Amino acid sequence: MDLLDDSAIERRLADLPGWRREGDEIRRTITARDFPSAIRVVDEVATEAERMNHHPDIDIRWRTLHLALSTHDAGGLTDLDFTLAARIDEIAEPYGRT
Numbered sequence: 001m002d003l004l005d006d007s008a009i010e011r012r013l014a015d016l017p018g019w020r021r022e023g024d025e026i027r028r029t030i031t032a033r034d035f036p037s038a039i040r041v042v043d044e045v046a047t048e049a050e051r052m053n054h055h056p057d058i059d060i061r062w063r064t065l066h067l068a069l070s071t072h073d074a075g076g077l078t079d080l081d082f083t084l085a086a087r088i089d090e091i092a093e094p095y096g097r098t
């Protein structure tokens with residue numbers, strides 16, 4: 001998988017307003033409406049991660065999730081990270097705090 005350069009990363013991030021870049025990672029914080037909803041998001045993200053064989057770092061704090069994506073095998077950000085980020089946005093949407 002090819003590493004993306006800075007300008008490609010900026011272009012991809014422009015389509016993902018919830019995500020920010022921190023070095024070799026992109027990160028998003030999701031606040032679900034309650035703890036069970038947050039765990040459902042994690043469970044659906046886990047299914048997608050297995051399907052893609054691409055796995056986020058996830059930190060669970062009550063109903064707040066901190067997710068970080070990077071392609072460790074490539075040593076930076078690749079198309080996989082942005083594809084999974086877009087899927088995570090779709091998964092989280094119905095569980096969001098109203």
Ligand SMILES: C[C@H](O)[C@H](O)[C@H]1CNC2=NC(N)=NC(=O)C2=N1
Nearest residue numbers: 053054055056070071072073074
């Ligand atoms: C062997 C296996 O394909 C690799 O270890 C995969 C698994 N999941 C992964 N997930 C992420 N985020 N980055 C990787 O480089 C990665 N590599």
